[in-house]
Amino acid sequence: MSEGPSTPPDMVRRHRLSTRLWHWTNALCLYALFTSGLGIFNAHPRLYWGQYGANFDTAWLTLPRFGSLWTLPGSYDLALSRRWHLSVALIFAFALLAFMLWSLVNRHIARNLALRRGEMALRHIGRSIRDHARLRLPTGPAALRYNVLQKASYIGVIFILLPLMIFTGLTMSPGMDAAWPWLVDLFGGRQSARSIHFIAAWLLVGFFVVHILMVVLAGPINELRSMVTGWYRLPAPRDGEDGA
Amino acid sequence: MTGRLTRRALVAGLATSLAGCDALGRDERVRRALFSAENMHRWLQRALQDRDALAREFRPDQRSPIFRGNGTMNPGSAAYKALWRAGFADWRLRVDGLVARPLSLSLAQLRAMPQRTQTTRHDCVEGWSAIGSWRGVPLRRVLEAAGLSSRARYLVFHCMDDMGGGQDYYESIDLVDAFHPQTILAHSLNDAPLPVRNGAPLRLRVERHLGYKHAKYLARIEAVADLAAVRGGKGGFWEDVAGYEWYAGI
Numbered sequence: 001m002s003e004g005p006s007t008p009p010d011m012v013r014r015h016r017l018s019t020r021l022w023h024w025t026n027a028l029c030l031y032a033l034f035t036s037g038l039g040i041f042n043a044h045p046r047l048y049w050g051q052y053g054a055n056f057d058t059a060w061l062t063l064p065r066f067g068s069l070w071t072l073p074g075s076y077d078l079a080l081s082r083r084w085h086l087s088v089a090l091i092f093a094f095a096l097l098a099f100m101l102w103s104l105v106n107r108h109i110a111r112n113l114a115l116r117r118g119e120m121a122l123r124h125i126g127r128s129i130r131d132h133a134r135l136r137l138p139t140g141p142a143a144l145r146y147n148v149l150q151k152a153s154y155i156g157v158i159f160i161l162l163p164l165m166i167f168t169g170l171t172m173s174p175g176m177d178a179a180w181p182w183l184v185d186l187f188g189g190r191q192s193a194r195s196i197h198f199i200a201a202w203l204l205v206g207f208f209v210v211h212i213l214m215v216v217l218a219g220p221i222n223e224l225r226s227m228v229t230g231w232y233r234l235p236a237p238r239d240g241e242d243g244a
Numbered sequence: 245m246t247g248r249l250t251r252r253a254l255v256a257g258l259a260t261s262l263a264g265c266d267a268l269g270r271d272e273r274v275r276r277a278l279f280s281a282e283n284m285h286r287w288l289q290r291a292l293q294d295r296d297a298l299a300r301e302f303r304p305d306q307r308s309p310i311f312r313g314n315g316t317m318n319p320g321s322a323a324y325k326a327l328w329r330a331g332f333a334d335w336r337l338r339v340d341g342l343v344a345r346p347l348s349l350s351l352a353q354l355r356a357m358p359q360r361t362q363t364t365r366h367d368c369v370e371g372w373s374a375i376g377s378w379r380g381v382p383l384r385r386v387l388e389a390a391g392l393s394s395r396a397r398y399l400v401f402h403c404m405d406d407m408g409g410g411q412d413y414y415e416s417i418d419l420v421d422a423f424h425p426q427t428i429l430a431h432s433l434n435d436a437p438l439p440v441r442n443g444a445p446l447r448l449r450v451e452r453h454l455g456y457k458h459a460k461y462l463a464r465i466e467a468v469a470d471l472a473a474v475r476g477g478k479g480g481f482w483e484d485v486a487g488y489e490w491y492a493g494i
Contacts, residue, residue: 035262044371051302052365054372056310073266078369079487080269080278086494087281174367175285175493177300178452179293184300190365190373 014232022099029092035072039081051189119148168197286491299451308374313441316405332445341467344391380430396467401459415459454492
């Protein structure tokens with residue numbers, strides 16, 4: 001550690017600037033995309049599988065319209081919901097692309113996110129699940145490494161769910177379907193893509209809820225500071241532990 | 245107690261941030277920024293798309309069992325009813341504006357021109373899709389017959405359905421879409437004359453765009469150099485009234 005003398009010895013640099021910038025850009029984007037997306041969904045709150053689907057076809061899900069607390073804007077305005085959604089989608093998609101590329105270059109993925117061989121052993125995963133269930137969060141320097149469940153969820157979100165949102169979103173665009181016809185085949189039709197887009201959006205909400213829960217359990221001030229300023233205070237070992 | 249307080253704070257926080265976004269959406273500068281993303285999408289899509297890249301065409305057995313109507317389901321005016329009663333024998337499509345030879349075409353004349361049949365997916369801005377087989381004359385054939393001027397940049401489609409207050413529906417496309425092989429003036433749907441709810445006697449099909457671009461109940465095609473002087477200036481009824489994107493490939 002090479003921090004200045006005024007920094008307490010248990011404060012460490014936790015998150016790079018690129019990670020922090022992307023994290024907050026992404027958080028704002030996902031918030032606007034989710035709420036404006038529900039506003040768009042309200043125009044036709046029915047979901048189908050396959051190439052086509054309209055009122056006379058069989059929907060696998062029919063919902064009442066989402067209320068004004070859920071949607072952007074609060075009162076029904078399909079045009080403005082679309083303007084929000086399609087503007088923010090550009091920022092979201094290119095920010096994700098930039099983050100992925102930069103994380104490859106600065107080896108964030110290789111160093112912090114890639115799963116190591118031992119971590120994929122069932123015994124290791126089982127122990128990590130037990131530790132989480134007993135809320136035994138790592139202390140000391142061990143808290144600086146993502147555990148196997150964290151890695152799996154970050155990889156799942158960054159490399160699967162978020163790209164899935166982008167590509168199912170593109171499949172709903174008739175212009176993109178003409179440019180990239182394989183999109184339609186990839187998801188088995190525009191209406192299937194719309195359904196997957198909706199399901200994946202709620203999976204992201206699920207990730208958000210667990211993410212916030214873990215931040216609260218791990219110490220919200222410390223976690224928030226580290227994602228804003230980069231500085232993280234190493235959690236002190238519990239009684240009777242050496243922190244390793 | 246604490247749980248309820250937290251929940252209340254959460255709901256209040258959510259409501260505040262949404263209200264904040266709502267207020268942002270009313271700010272003129274924010275609106276301009278939001279509305280400018282359309283140009284970025286158009287530029288990106290046109291960069292990724294071959295000029296003549298085709299929309300997916302389906303087999304007839306992949307059609308929707310029922311092709312629903314939307315928007316105007318029947319223009320209902322006395323003039324339209326009279327045309328309908330006569331089987332649209334008295335209806336004419338006018339082609340004028342920046343053309344060398346203004347045309348007035350009957351349904352029979354349009355049917356006598358080269359035809360194209362395509363089974364395509366219709367995507368409504370609301371989110372639903374329906375697949376149907378359309379048959380009609382490629383727009384480029386009509387434009388060639390009329391002798392489109394080199395000053396023309398857009399084609400405006402004037403319709404017969406009154407959207408309220410004497411405002412007839414209208415739409416417009418640029419020349420990239422006007423000369424696209426799948427852009428046709430369709431007079432039939434699923435091997436039968438176009439039903440009233442789907443735009444009888446003639447509608448535009450511009451397959452790389454959302455449904456509201458596919459103007460129904462056509463009366464007149466006008467070639468223009470600029471959209472600013474046409475009606476509300478934004479190139480279409482919903483573009484003027486509601487703020488829909490003029491580039492509807494998104």
